[in-house]
Amino acid sequence: MKASYYPGCALHGTALEYDESTRAITKLLDLELVELPDWNCCGASSAHVTDDTLALNLAKRNLKIAAAQGMDLIVPCAACYSRLKAAERTMAENGGRDGTSARVISPLEFFFLSGLTERLQGLVKHPLTGLRVVCYYGCLLVRPPDVTGARHHEHPDEMDRLMAIIGAEPVPWSYKTDCCGGSLVLTRTDIVTRLTTKLFEKAIEAGAEAMVVACPLCHSNLDSRQEKIFRQTGNHHPLPIFYFTELIGLAVGHNNVNTWFRRHFVDPRKLLAAKGLVSGS
């Protein structure tokens, strides 16, 4: 199986481990990812705020390249996914005047649409038994549902189902799609702190030991500022934040997990060692 791959700027930088783990597990699952040639930034949260036409055209350039490649376009970053999906929809509404588009799809969707989940089941070597996680989907993977096509935009369950397949224990909670404030991270850090603090509290209250995400902005927001938040609140209860692809990599016994985990701010290896899921480091 082959598909086009749009990493986006974050996966080439702040979310390197999401890129590395996505490429690693898809390879094991016999899915060949072909990086979209000469892709450009999707415009993220800045273009649509300032100029609709620019937002559409930045996304459209990528979709045209993808159409020429003739394969589904896998987009792991939730913000890129949202912008490319929105452009895909506008292009369809314009009835082909803008040219055709490739199907834009998130890795989570791809798992369920292409039968990769069955293949994954057969590859699990070290089930993550006893690891209690909350799955956090954030905003842009699911909203607005007329753009994303999310089946359950208030209660998505794809990551929960994947976590169950690899033997972890997805814990129910009510904050799966509450916003973490990602787009305000540099400008109104005070707002972001308030939103993420609530997510940590609710995750811990639900009995989770870690959070699982599918968005580089959520990840860096939740992972990199915990220490500061705990200094302010005095309530030190570190909560490792995983990309779902990293935990899949761990369960299938990928060799590079420690490289990915070393890139985290909240080092997850202590928790994983206590669970017997990695050897102590």
Added chain:
Amino acid sequence: MSRIGGDQPSGTTPDFSAWAEQNKVQDCFQCQKCSAGCPVVFAMDYKPNQVMQMVSLGMKERLLACKTIWVCASCYTCSTRCPNQINIAGVMDWLRQTALREGVVPAEKEVPFFHAAFLESIRSHGRVHELSMLARYKMKTHRYFQDMKLGWKMFARGKLRILPSNIKGRKEVAGLFTRPGP
């Protein structure tokens, strides 16, 4: 009008009210579902349902100068839950775009500076280069030392690239920008 302060709808311009009508803003019956679900409503000066009312009333000057439009995190909870299918987050986008186009001094200065720095990076390289984007943002806002430690830790983890990755089609990408740079 008393609930939102009672100024005159003198700011109504034809494009403003035409746009409001086209986007069904008048369908709002003030159920306040948008404001109940908004994660950042605590930091806003006008709640999303008030913004809908103000748009209907054509209170343009107040809207373009308010905090709400810049504090909105574009999470789409409001648009998703609106029983009248008003794209409330889209209305926020449009208000921000109008404010920038008309040169209104923003109530939250940092936010448009951030967007400008971000877009400038795309215009120069075709992709975002965090380091130069952050430098540009800090020069504009004079927040030189905010998050310095965090930046260093990112760098140590291989998450900040020293050099930008310039794409081949960056001229083509720069050509997509119709508005002049900041």
